Amino acid sequence: MKRILSSTLLFFLSISVHAQNKPTDPFAHTFSIVARDANTGEMAVAVQSHWFSVGTVVAWGEAGVGVVATQSFVNQSFGPNGLALMKEGKSPGEAADALLNADEGRDFRQLALLNSKGKVATHTGEKCIDFAGHANGENFSVQANMMLTYGVVPAMEASWKANAELPLAERMVAVLQAAQKAGGDIRGKQSAALLVVRGEATGEPWSDRLVDLRVDDHQDPIGELSRLLKVHRAYEHMNRGDLYVEKGEMKAAMEAYNAAMNMFPDNLEMQYWTAITLANDGDIDKAVEMLKPVYAGDSNWRELTRRLPKVGLLTVDEESLARLLE
Template identity: 60%
Template sequence: MNTNTVKTVFIIAVLCFTQFTNAQVYKDQFAHTFSIVARDVKTGEMAVGVQSHWFNVGSIVAWGKSGVGVVATQSFVNPAYGPNGIELMEHGTSATAALKTLVEKDEGRDFRQVAMLDVNGNVDAFTGANCVESAHQIIGDNFSVQANMMLNDKVVPAMEQAFKTNSNLPLAERIVKVLQAAQDAGGDIRGRQSAALIVVGPELTAQAWQDKLVELNVEDSEAPLVELERLLKVHNAYNFMNEGDLAVEHGDMKKAMEAYGTAQNMFPENLEMKYWTAIAMANSGQLRDALPIFKAIFEKDNNWRIMTKRLPKSGLLSVSKSELDRILKL
C-alpha cells in the first residue's frame, strides 16, 4: 500500500469518526469567547490563547501538538475539532484542508467558530452564521484571531493589532498581550472567568510529557488574564531554575548562578528557589556564601531546616557532617 493510499484510508477513517461525534455534539458545550492561534516565524513555536466568561475554558477550546499544529474550537463547541484536526494535520493535511473537511461534515457548523494552524504556517478559521454577535475573525500571516459574543466589533481588530505590534516578544508573552488587548477593547459581553495558554514546539517529541512547552490554565478567576500573566512569569522563572540545575550538572557554576539569580529576580518571594540555589552552592564548595541564604530561609520557615537534615541520605546534599551541622545550627 503506497503512501497516498495510506493517507486516503486514514482520512476516510477520521471522517467516519467525525460524522459520529458531530452527531453527538451540537450545542451542549458553551465557550463563547475570544482566542488566537499563532506561530512564531523565528522559533517555529505555535500557540493558542483564550479567555471566556465560562469555567475552565481551556479544557475544551485549546488543542495543540508539537511538530503538528494548534486548534481553537469555540462558540457552541464541538470538541472533536481539536483531536480530529490535530490527527489530520499530523498525517500531512494542511490546516486549511483539515478545517474544510471537518466543517463540511459538521451538522452544527452554523454554531461553530474554529481556527486551525499547522507547523508550516498554514492557517484558516471558520465562523458559523449563527454565532452570537459580535462574532468576527481575522486571518493573517501565521495567525488567526476570532471572537464571538463580544461587547462590540472592536475586539478582533484590537487583537490583530496587538499581535502585529508585539512581534519583539516571545510567543507566549505576545499571546498574553493579544488577550489583554481584546479585554481592553470590550471583551466578552458577559465578563470574564477563565483563561488558558498552550505553546507547542516546531518538532515532534518522542515523549508525550515533553509536548507542551507551556500549558497554563486559569479555571476560575475574577481577573483571569492577570493570573495568566502571573503564572507565565512563574513558569519562566522555574525554567531558569531548570537551566541552573543543568549547569550545575555540567560543573558550570557561573552559568548556574546567573540562571538562579534570574529566576529569583522574577519570583523574589519564592523560598524554594532560594533554597535550591543554596543547596547547589553548598554542593559546589561555596558553603560560606550559601550560609546566609540558608539562615534567611530558616528564619522564615523552619521546615526547610528539617528538609536539609534529610537530604544527605538521598544524595541531594553532599557536604561533610561538620558542614551539615553548621547549616542546621543557623
C-alpha cells in the same frame, strides 16, 4: 436531527440543530488566538471566556502538526480530528472543510486551524452571536464571538502585529489582554488557557509541550495567566540551573538560579536550592546567610537540609553541615 457530542460533564456539549433553529445548549463563547513564531517554529493557542475551564475544550495542539481553537457552540471533536487531518497532510483549509461539511451545526461554530508551516484557516458561522468575527494572516488567526464590542478582533490583530519582539507565549497573553481591554466577552471573565508546542516533534511527547497553563475559575483569568507564565519562566531558570549543577558548571548554575530569584525574590524554594548549590560549591558562609531567612520563613527547610546528605544532594563535611543547620 444530528447530535454532536463532546467530552466532560460541563463541556460535553450536545447540539440538536436544524439549519433554521438556534441551539439551546450551553455556550462556550470566547476569544482566542492560534499562532506560530516564525523564528522558532513554536505554535500556540491562547483563549479566554466567561465559561468554566475553557482551556479543556477550546485549545488543542500537537508538536510538528499544528494547533486548533474550536469555540462558540463547541464541537469538541474538531480539536483532535483537526489535528489528525493535518497530520495526514491536509492543509488547514482542507481540514476545516472536512470538519464543517460533516457538521450540521456549522453555522453556529467558530473554528481556527494553523499548521506547522504557519498556514491558517478560520471559520465564523453566520449564526455566531454578535459581535463575532475573525482576522488572519501568515502565522496567526484571531477569532471572537459574543463580544461586547466590534473592536475586539481588530485589537487582537493589532496586538499580535505590534508585539513581534516578545517570546511567543508572552505575545499570546498580550493579545488576550488587548481583547479584554477592547471589551472582551459580553458576559465578563472566568477562565483562560495558554498552550505552546514545539514546531517539530522530538519523539519525546512529554517534552514537546513547552507551556501548558490553565486558569479554570478566576476573577481576573488573564492576569492570573500572566502571573503563572512568569512563574513558569522562573522555574525554567531553576531547571536550567539544575542541569548546570549536574554538569559541574557552577558559575552558569548560579547565574540561572539568580535569574529565577530576581523574578521571585520571596520564593523560599528558589532561595533554598541556590543556598544548597553554594554549599556544595564550597561557599558555606554565603549559603549560611541565605538559609537564615529561609529557615525563618519555614523551619521545615532546616529538616530537609538534614536529610540531603543521605541521598548525596548535600556533600559537605560534618562541621559545615552543623553550620548550615544553625
